[in-house]
Amino acid sequence: MQTKDTNATRSFYDRISKVYDVIADGGEHTARERGLAALAVQSGEQVLEVGYGTGHSLVSLVKAAGETGSVSGIDISQGMHDAALHRLQADNLADRVDLRVGVVPPLPWPDDHFDVVSMSFTLELFPLDVIPTVLSEIRRVLKKSGRLGVVSMSVTDVGQSDSMMEKTYKWMHQHFPHIVDCQPINAVRFVEEAGLQITHREEMAIWSMPVAILVANRQD
Ligand SMILES: C[S@@+](CC[C@H](N)C(=O)[O-])C[C@H]1O[C@@H](n2cnc3c(N)ncnc32)[C@H](O)[C@@H]1O
Numbered sequence: 001m002q003t004k005d006t007n008a009t010r011s012f013y014d015r016i017s018k019v020y021d022v023i024a025d026g027g028e029h030t031a032r033e034r035g036l037a038a039l040a041v042q043s044g045e046q047v048l049e050v051g052y053g054t055g056h057s058l059v060s061l062v063k064a065a066g067e068t069g070s071v072s073g074i075d076i077s078q079g080m081h082d083a084a085l086h087r088l089q090a091d092n093l094a095d096r097v098d099l100r101v102g103v104v105p106p107l108p109w110p111d112d113h114f115d116v117v118s119m120s121f122t123l124e125l126f127p128l129d130v131i132p133t134v135l136s137e138i139r140r141v142l143k144k145s146g147r148l149g150v151v152s153m154s155v156t157d158v159g160q161s162d163s164m165m166e167k168t169y170k171w172m173h174q175h176f177p178h179i180v181d182c183q184p185i186n187a188v189r190f191v192e193e194a195g196l197q198i199t200h201r202e203e204m205a206i207w208s209m210p211v212a213i214l215v216a217n218r219q220d
Pocket of ligand 1: 006009013028032050051052053054056074075076077080102103104105119120121122125
């Protein structure tokens with residue numbers, strides 16, 4: 001059983017919240033945008049973002065959902081909340097997002113609530129044995145025809161050897177989890193095992209690290 005100290009996660013993201021965009025956004029920006037394009041949120045949809053970080057995606061999601069839609073977000077870090085709020089205020093969009101601070105899992109929303117759940121560079125932060133619980137919570141809050149968008153550092157396809165970057169990340173995560181808090185995951189397998197059907201799948205690389213961009217539907 002893997003465990004993760006959520007207090008350590010919270011204080012880590014609180015500490016880096018003011019510099020997160022400088023450290024990470026250059027590499028992650030394109031993948032996140034491609035994920036949002038694949039997810040194609042429509043006007044009027046009810047949307048949730050899990051791990052909203054500094055709020056880049058929230059801005060796009062609010063604009064896509066429009067006046068008739070709604071956007072909610074949850075993140076463990078008050079520092080990230082403040083950064084996201086600042087970004088939304090700058091665009092005059094703050095009053096259109098239900099922005100929460102809390103630990104996932106669980107998700108504090110009722111069953112069958114959202115048309116769309118979006119997650120970028122967040123699923124791979126959870127311990128491997130917690131990911132199924134996170135995805136089962138997401139499936140629960142999605143409406144029956146709802147869709148999940150995941151952008152995640154990913155292991156290469158079976159049969160290919162790991163990239164050097166992937167090996168380095170795995171090694172660093174194993175030996176220095178307080179510094180490298182994420183690890184490449186088999187996002188396709190986790191999403192399918194959660195009972196979601198993948199409808200869109202693409203891969204790109206950030207500094208030779210494979211990144212999976214997925215959209216999956218709840219179908220039952
Ligand atoms: C790597 S950042 C990605 C942020 C954003 N999605 C992006 O693409 O820029 C991961 C985010 O997940 C949040 N997070 C990590 N563990 C969490 C948990 N257990 N519950 C809720 N949020 C969490 C962090 O605070 C951070 O804002």
